[in-house]
Structure formats: structure tokens, C-alpha cells
Amino acid sequence: MLATCVLRRHKILIGLNHSVSGTKASNRKNLQSPFGILNVKYDGLSTFKSKEQRYNQIPKRSKATAAAPIAKSTDSDDDEKHEFNGPIDKLLRSLNSDPQSLVRGKDFNRWQIVPAATLTHLSLGSIYAWSSFNQPLMRTHGVVAPASNDWLLGDITLTFSLVMGGFVWGAVFSKYLDRFGPRACVMIGAGALCSGFSLASLAVEQTSLPMLYAGGLVWGLANGWAYVPPVATLLKWFPDRKGFAAGICVLGYGGAAMIAAPLFTKLVAQFRRLPEYLGPEHSVNLVNDGGKLFAEYGGNLREVVVATSKDIIQTGFDGIADAGVYVVGTGATGVTEAFACLGLGYGISTAACAMVFKLPEAGYTPPSTVKDTAVDVIKSEEKEVEDRLQHNGITSHNVCTDVATRTPQFGLMYAAFGLAATGAYGFLSCGKLMLNETFGNLDVVTPAFSTAFVVGMSAANLTGRIGFTTLSDLLAQKVGGDPFYG
Numbered sequence: 126m127l128a129t130c131v132l133r134r135h136k137i138l139i140g141l142n143h144s145v146s147g148t149k150a151s152n153r154k155n156l157q158s159p160f161g162i163l164n165v166k167y168d169g170l171s172t173f174k175s176k177e178q179r180y181n182q183i184p185k186r187s188k189a190t191a192a193a194p195i196a197k198s199t200d201s202d203d204d205e206k207h208e209f210n211g212p213i214d215k216l217l218r219s220l221n222s223d224p225q226s227l228v229r230g231k232d233f234n235r236w237q238i239v240p241a242a243t244l245t246h247l248s249l250g251s252i253y254a255w256s257s258f259n260q261p262l263m264r265t266h267g268v269v270a271p272a273s274n275d276w277l278l279g280d281i282t283l284t285f286s287l288v289m290g291g292f293v294w295g296a297v298f299s300k301y302l303d304r305f306g307p308r309a310c311v312m313i314g315a316g317a318l319c320s321g322f323s324l325a326s327l328a329v330e331q332t333s334l335p336m337l338y339a340g341g342l343v344w345g346l347a348n349g350w351a352y353v354p355p356v357a358t359l360l361k362w363f364p365d366r367k368g369f370a371a372g373i374c375v376l377g378y379g380g381a382a383m384i385a386a387p388l389f390t391k392l393v394a395q396f397r398r399l400p401e402y403l404g405p406e407h408s409v410n411l412v413n414d415g416g417k418l419f420a421e422y423g424g425n426l427r428e429v430v431v432a433t434s435k436d437i438i439q440t441g442f443d444g445i446a447d448a449g450v451y452v453v454g455t456g457a458t459g460v461t462e463a464f465a466c467l468g469l470g471y472g473i474s475t476a477a478c479a480m481v482f483k484l485p486e487a488g489y490t491p492p493s494t495v496k497d498t499a500v501d502v503i504k505s506e507e508k509e510v511e512d513r514l515q516h517n518g519i520t521s522h523n524v525c526t527d528v529a530t531r532t533p534q535f536g537l538m539y540a541a542f543g544l545a546a547t548g549a550y551g552f553l554s555c556g557k558l559m560l561n562e563t564f565g566n567l568d569v570v571t572p573a574f575s576t577a578f579v580v581g582m583s584a585a586n587l588t589g590r591i592g593f594t595t596l597s598d599l600l601a602q603k604v605g606g607d608p609f610y611g
Contacts, residue, residue, distance in 0.1 A: 268458055294346050321347065560575055
């Protein structure tokens with residue numbers, strides 16, 4: 126089997142041969158690189174030799190020049206300076222939004238990126254408040270109680286699955302995330318987020334389930350395009366605090382429902398409208414036709430729903446409405462307007478955050494880690510070698526994606542994350558409705574209490590994201606090594 130690794134920056138092609146006869150292959154090839162000849166071994170995984178071995182094969186610099194900065198390669202030819210020259214790449218360069226235009230030096234305050242990254246995830250994570258959307262979506266016509274043509278829970282929760290499944294788009298378009306840079310990717314995500322909310326709003330207005338699913342797909346594109354770039358950018362700016370960088374960003378996603386759930390509740394309360402009330406059930410002449418209830422209204426038979434006191438409380442109309450018969454289609458849940466407002470607000474917020482993103486220069490070292498005294502020659506040379514390898518697209522232990530995804534370790538990790546996410550997402554999608562249906566007979570379970578329940582789930586999500594990542598930093602500082610292993 127032939128596995129091919131292409132290192133695009135310097136157009137280096139490494140052919141790796143692996144026997145499928147059942148015995149382990151141990152083929153070695155000499156790789157000509159800008160730093161000499163690297164001996165490459167492939168024995169089931171496409172990996173380079175260790176950092177120490179590569180380091181010993183690269184000529185050392187003298188003590189006098191050990192601490193000198195690494196010269197950056199400059200190419201006069203524009204095609205070599207810019208790796209990609211497609212129409213989109215040229216457009217991004219003209220707008221100063223391509224990765225090269227976003228590079229900033231050590232004088233740039235890296236902490237400016239943190240709020241933008243967190244707020245971007247705060248907008249994307251609004252989907253975690255989806256359980257607050259279920260009840261209004263299930264009563265778009267009846268408002269106070271489900272009507273015959275209202276959607277069922279199984280119909281609308283698929284939208285949540287489509288949004289969360291949007292992370293797949295991140296894998297599909299992964300090669301473009303680095304190519305376009307964080308600013309362009311987050312801007313695309315902002316457009317997808319606004320469009321997804323808008324399509325969902327239109328779907329509710331038109332009572333179109335396919336359009337609601339289309340909104341979920343577009344909404345999910347925002348996750349695919351804008352979730353990873355903020356995290357990756359912070360990791361580049363905070364190589365000394367990787368756990369903190371990842372945690373402070375994704376906590377916005379986990380804690381987004383703390384803002385989205387109360388905000389959605391207030392928007393719905395602002396735009397909802399009570400349907401026409403015909404009176405208590407015993408005072409209205411009801412006609413049952415095929416399971417649908419009809420009553421005379423305006424000289425014609427109109428479909429009606431019978432709302433109980435529990436229904437009135439759950440919909441938030443307690444104190445302003447009574448249990449009884451209501452005419453279908455004469456009220457509004459307010460979800461249409463709420464979706465539109467949320468889409469506009471989150472879209473503008475995410476687009477504004479996109480303009481803040483910058484990238485560090487190659488070999489960036491945080492100011493807090495730069496020593497004022499003379500740099501140790503050996504450590505300086507080792508850092509120089511690593512920076513050069515990183516600059517030329519070679520990591521310490523590089524594994525091709527095609528090879529990595531076929532390993533048992535990848536399959537086990539994929540299964541572990543998949544199983545963990547299945548239970549969590551299943552509860553997030555309808556947690557509020559589950560609470561109402563299970564404990565709705567208790568006086569304490571009011572709409573405000575249910576909203577607080579969603580906020581509590583979000584707070585727990587947020588705590589885990591920042592807590593465990595910060596703990597990994599502390600463990601790494603205590604025992605040494607990569608924070609992710611901590």
C-alpha cells in the first residue's frame with residue numbers, strides 16, 4: 126500500500142511503502158530537506174525520526190550566532206510568496222483577510238484575541254438552549270396547547286441533530302480552514318449562523334418542516350467553519366498555556382445557553398400573542414371530527430384547542446389567561462420573531478469578532494517566556510531546529526491523515542467521544558421539556574424554573590470546559606510535558 130504525504134510549503138513529497146503481506150515493513154528513505162538529509166522510517170505509521178535524532182543530523186550554529194533570530198525566507202515571485210492563488214485567495218488578500226495579512230509580531234497584545242474567540246463560541250453555542258425552543262415550536266398554531274397540525278417533538282429535534290452534525294463540515298472543509306485563515310472562516314460562520322436562524326424563522330412562519338431542516342443544515346455550517354479557527358488561533362498565541370487557551374475559548378460554547386435561554390424566553394414573551402378565548406370548556410359547544418375539535422367562531426366552524434391550567438402555566442400565560450377553549454391560528458408564540466432577532470444579533474456579533482483575529486509570526490515566543498539573560502546555546506539551537514521544522518511544515522512526529530484515521534487508536538478515540546456526546550446531546554436537546562413533563566405537576570416547576578434548569582446545565586458545561594483544561598496546565602507545570610497529556 127502506498128501512503129503519500131505532501132508537504133505543500135516546499136513541495137516535498139515523501140513516498141512511504143508499506144507491505145500488506147502481514148509482516149512489518151521497515152523501509153528507510155533519505156529525504157533531502159533545507160537542513161540536510163533526514164532519514165525517514167515507516168513501520169506502519171508515517172512518522173519522522175525523533176526530534177533528538179533529527180537535531181543531531183542538522184549542522185549546529187556557533188555560539189556567537191546561536192541566539193540570533195532565524196531568517197525568514199523571502200521570495201520575490203508572488204506565486205511562491207502566496208501558496209494559493211485562486212479567486213477566493215486573491216479576494217481575501219485584497220481585503221487583507223488572508224493568513225499572511227493577519228500576522229503580527231511580538232509587540233501585539235495577544236490578550237486581545239481572547240474575548241473575540243470566547244464571544245464567537247458564545248454565539249455558536251446558542252444551540253445548547255434548543256430545549257427552550259421545543260415547546261413554542263410544538264404549539265405554533267395552538268399557542269396554549271398543541272393543535273392538530275402542529276409539529277411533534279420528533280419532528281423538530283432533528284433540527285438540533287443537523288446543527289450539531291455541522292461539525293462534520295469542519296472535517297470536510299478542513300483544508301480550507303488554514304488556507305483562508307481565522308478571520309475569513311469566522312466571517313463565513315457568521316453568515317451561516319445568521320442565515321440558519323433566519324431560515325428557521327421563515328420555516329415557523331410558513332409551517333414548513335423541510336425549510337426548518339434546511340435552516341438546521343445552514344446553521345450547522347457555522348459550527349463547521351467557525352468552531353475550530355478561534356481555538357487554533359488561541360493555541361498559537363498561547364503555546365505556554367495551551368489548556369487555558371483551549372478552555373477559555375470553548376467555555377463560551379458550553380456557557381452560551383446561560384445567555385441564550387433567558388434571552389429567548391424574554392423575546393418570546395415580548396412577541397407572543399394570546400389566541401381568541403371562547404370560554405370554559407363546559408360552556409362551548411365542541412364538535413369532534415376525526416380527532417380534531419371544532420367550535421363556532423365568527424359564524425364558521427373553526428378548529429379549537431382546550432387548554433388546562435397546567436398548559437396555561439407552562440406557556441407562561443398564567444395570570445393573564447384562563448383555562449378553556451381557544452381558537453387555533455388566532456395567536457402567536459413569538460418564536461418567529463425571536464429566531465429572527467437572535468439570528469441578526471448573533472450574526473453581527475460573530476462578524477465583529479472575526480475582524481479582531483490576528484496570527485502570530487513563525488516561531489512566536491510569548492513575552493513572559495523570553496529570558497533577559499543570554500540564551501543557553503544548546504537550548505537555543507534545539508529551539509532553532511524545531512522552529513525551522515515547524516516553519517517548513519514538519520512536526521516532531523508527523524502522521525498523514527490518511528494513515529492516522531486507519532489506526533485502532535483513532536477508532537477507539539472516535540467511539541469514546543461519539544458515545545459520550547450521544548447521551549449529552551440527547552439530554553441537551555429536550556432537557557427543559559423533560560423537566561416539564563416529568564415534574565410539571567409540582568408548583569415549583571414554572572417557566573422561570575425551567576429556564577433556570579437550562580442555565581444550570583450550561584453552567585455545569587462551562588465549569589467542566591474551563592476547569593479540566595486549567596487542571597491540565599497545572600499538572601503539566603508540576604510534572605512537565607505537554608498540557609494535553611496532563
